[in-house]
Amino acid sequence: MHQFDDQILTEDGLAPTAPRGRILLIACGALAREILALIRLNGWDHMTLTCLPAKYHLYPDKITEAVEAAVSEHREKFDQIFVVYADCGTGGLLAAKCAELGVEMVAGPHCYSFFEGNDAFAEHDDEITAFYLTDFLVKQFDAFVWKPMGLDRYPQLLEMVFGNYTKLVYQAQTDDPALRAKAEDCAARLGLDYEYRFTGYGDLATTLTKQAR
Missing domain, CATH: 3.40.50 (Rossmann fold)
Structure with missing residues (x-):
């Protein structure tokens, strides 16, 4: 489908x-x-x-x-x-x-929360300066982050847009070395520290399982 x-x-x-x-x-x-x-x-x-x-x-x-x-x-x-x-x-x-x-x-504020699990994500109250990527956004980083924010045309905007962020957190749904490498590159391009978290499907899986019954 x-x-x-x-x-x-x-x-x-x-x-x-x-x-x-x-x-x-x-x-x-x-x-x-x-x-x-x-x-x-x-x-x-x-x-x-x-x-x-x-x-x-x-x-x-x-x-x-x-x-x-x-x-x-x-x-x-x-x-x-x-x-x-x-x-x-x-x-x-x-x-x-x-x-x-x-x-x-x-349930939840956004996909980053339900991929990690809403309860677990809520505990990260110290991550207000974290920028999150999922598998989809790692693959589509240029189309959904770099270009829409004008960073391809106006690199001077990088400090304005991401100056208050401290790290990029890659919430991985799949264990893919190629995506991990690309996520690290995304963090480097943004000038942010990099953190990898394998979340799998998180609350998305449990929620759909309940709906399927």
């Missing part, structure tokens, strides 16, 4: 027809790889994934409206809808909208 923009496609490129009783996951495109891996590993054949553009990671004001539109579009085709977003910078608006729509969503 793949997602291109707002269309759900099967492996053969055709839009699937979902029988009643199936669960639709509406997720950030930055989580697609991890969610599909969990679906495959656990044999959750009753779950279907549709993703909103990962670029909304940069524009959280677009998330709530897009989730509402996706729920309205697909509600009649599925028995249950679950939103695989945390608050993600919406300032509580997404949670309020999900409650209004009668759908559940992932």
Whole structure:
């Protein structure tokens, strides 16, 4: 199952027809790889994934409206809808909208928290100066960090944007030496200390497991 923009496609490129009783996951495109891996590993054949553009990671004001539109579009085709977003910078608006729509969503402030585990992440009250990357953001560092912040064109902005950060924390979902090396390079480019944490899928896995039952 793949997602291109707002269309759900099967492996053969055709839009699937979902029988009643199936669960639709509406997720950030930055989580697609991890969610599909969990679906495959656990044999959750009753779950279907549709993703909103990962670029909304940069524009959280677009998330709530897009989730509402996706729920309205697909509600009649599925028995249950679950939103695989945390608050993600919406300032509580997404949670309020999900409650209004009668759908559940992932708990937590953002994906960095639920990948590490919300309880564990909350204990890092000394990490206000940490900048976090996941597998997705390591792979897409230039597209989602370096270029959108203008650092490719205006390197003098580096101190302005990252001057108050002290370290880059790579929260790894997979144990990939190539990604570890790239994450270290990202930290060096930003002039930050580097820390590696293998989180796996964290609360994303436990939350989807509860939904799958």
